[in-house]
Amino acid sequence: MAANVTTAVLIPCLNEEQTIAKVVTDFRRELPDADIYVYDNRSTDRTSEEAERAGAIVRFSPERGKGNVLRRMLRDIDADRYVLVDGDDTYPAEDVHQLLATLDNGWDMVVGDRLSSTYFTENKRPFHNVGNRLVRFFINHTFHADIHDVMTGYRTFNRLFAKSYAVLSDGFEIETEMTVHALDHKMRVTEVPVQYRDRPEGSESKLSTFSDGFKVLSLIFRLAYENRPLPFFGIIGLLTGGTGLGLAIWLCIVFWQTGEVTRFPTLIGATMLMLFGIISWFTGLILQVNAHKGRAQFMFNANIFLSTVHSDYGKTGSKEVPSGAEQSADRRNSAQ
Structure with a gap:
């Protein structure tokens, strides 16, 4: 990797007086050439x-x-x-070298995977564990991915990701949105296991299990119909239209047996359900075309952006990205 590659450590903070100095000191020790930024979010301490x-x-x-x-x-x-x-000293600074080394191998974002290491033993909030599993299930099934830790606050990414990512969320659901942005726009995403330790005594989490959990689930719901509209509206259309069709068939059987239509409200309801199902399916089809065009436009804009950056770092096939053979050798050397 070229010596002129720049690194920025981003630490958003709210009332982390007890831990922030240690976090900054640890990252300064591990990354002496990096710029370490702490953004104070109206702390009262x-x-x-x-x-x-x-x-x-x-x-x-x-x-x-x-x-x-x-x-x-x-x-x-x-x-x-x-x-x-995060500024709460729950992520060891020592793991940053593995995250950055993996990023240097040509990935756009490297996720620090807590759930494959110490998270479930260190975290003392059981509902958070359940929430992590639930969010992971929805994201992986919606976007056909295999991400173990969607909501981790420890990750590295390159300039392309940073400058192409339009941050829409306001709160703690931001990590989920970051992961979905990368997956939906076919960026190169991988994971590296990192250690996790619970907050030190006296340090309080700002994450509300239920209110922030509801925001995350609402975000997943929104991202599903925005980024995967055909499966989303198609399933709704299939369920409603299928129900309406089933009722209509039942009424047809009754009419064939008796010669009378005795349940006009059911007939009207079945017709409405079938119409709603058809409309829902075509809505998903139209939105899917628009979503595809949006991804194509993103790829085009990303290519233009990379052509204006005066650095080869992060570009696929650049000399700073090791070849497959070199990556395999690096893995063997690390294992030894």
Whole structure:
């Protein structure tokens, strides 16, 4: 990798006075050449002072919500490689080398997978565990993926991802949206297991299990019909139209046996259900065409963006991305 590749560590913070200095110090030790940014999201304690004392570049994001902070970060900061991590000291800084090394192998985003390591033993909130499994199930089945940890706050990504990602979410559902953005636009996404440790004594999570969990599920629902409209509306159309058709067939059998239509409300309802099913299916078909055009436009814009960047980092086939043989050799050396 070329020496001029730049790295930015992004740490969104809200009332992390107890842990932020350690997080900044740890990442400064592991990545001495990186720029470490702490964006204070209107903390009411000494988060910004502690971060600045530890050597971070401190900026302020007045709109509450992790999504709002990340939106401002990606607009403000230019780098070749980005490291996103929480300021609560739940992710060891030592794992960043494996995340960045994997990113350097030609991926657009590398997800720090907590669930394959220590998350379920360290995390003391059982509903969070259930929520992680539920979100993972919906995302993988909707987008035909195999991501183990959709909601992790520890990940690395390149300039293309950072500058092409339109942050729409305001709060903690941002991690789910990031994963879906990468999957839906066919970016290169992989995972690396990372260690996870629960918050230290006295440090409180800002994540609300039920309200934020509901927001995440609502986001998945929205992303499903926006990015996979034909399966979404097609299933609705199949269920409603099939129900209407079943009722209509039953009424036809009764009419054939008796010569009378005795259930006009059922007949009207069956007709309405069949019409709704047909409309739903065609709605999904039209939206699917629009979604396909949107992905094609994204690919075109991504190619234009990469052609304007004065760096080969992150470009497929660039000299800074090892070949398949070199990657295999690296894996063997790591294993040894």
